[in-house]
Amino acid sequence: MKKLNSLFHKRIGMLENEKITFEKLADVLEKTAQNIPFENLNIIANKTCDITKENLIDKILERNEGGLCYELNTLFYFYLMENGFNATLASGVVYNHSAQEYTKVGRTHVTILFNHKDQIYLIDTGFGSNLPLKPVPLSGETISSNNGEFRIKKVNSELGDYVLEMKLKHKDTEWKIGYIFDSRKPILDAANLNEIQTIIEEHPESSFNKNPLITRLTNNGNITLTNTTFTQWVDGNVSKETIDYVKFKELAKQHFRM
Structure with missing residues (x-):
């Protein structure tokens, strides 16, 4: 097994050489959500580094830290690729429910899309406590997990072409918007990820550069x-x-x- 797989499985409490199939992804996602925290401590401490595969392995799998969406989902993207999945990274804009609008920091949410048997799915390990814990099909089908119900709606917007909607367990009685994303504009290189990190570090309306x-x-x-x-x-x-x-x-x- 490759280094990333072995370290990732060790971090989330799985057998280091366990083979991952589509059917096992829900278990992997749940273990990931419970063992790798969503956190911004390096942003607060001004200790960020470039987003690379090696740096993410070092930070999250060797130093046992967590990260924000552009770190957690990028690492999981590399993990999917090493396990034979056809995956891409996509960017999106998170919905601010208190302001009833999409956040002004722009397209700074990073998520994952992958193709399985001619169906496109979304996976997210970096959306705080709002994680679907299962692959969510772009077809619109509702999926249920231990964290609630999730679905994806096709839209026509300058911000993107799909919206992730959620109804969190014990918290929501109505569907609410998580974020809008654009499946037509994949993130193609690390420069895009580092730009996102810089915006989150420096933008005055970023919610992650003020308090731990x-x-x-x-x-x-x-x-x-x-x-x-x-x-x-x-x-x-x-x-x-x-x-x-x-x-x-x-x-x-x-x-x-x-």
């Missing part, structure tokens, strides 16, 4: 840690604790091994 954030899914919900709060969702029940920086460091180590 770490989140991951659990067996029965999710946990989210900032420098001021620790929030836990357990079987639909939420608890929120106010914390200080010392407690932040303790909880980051306890719950995220960071």
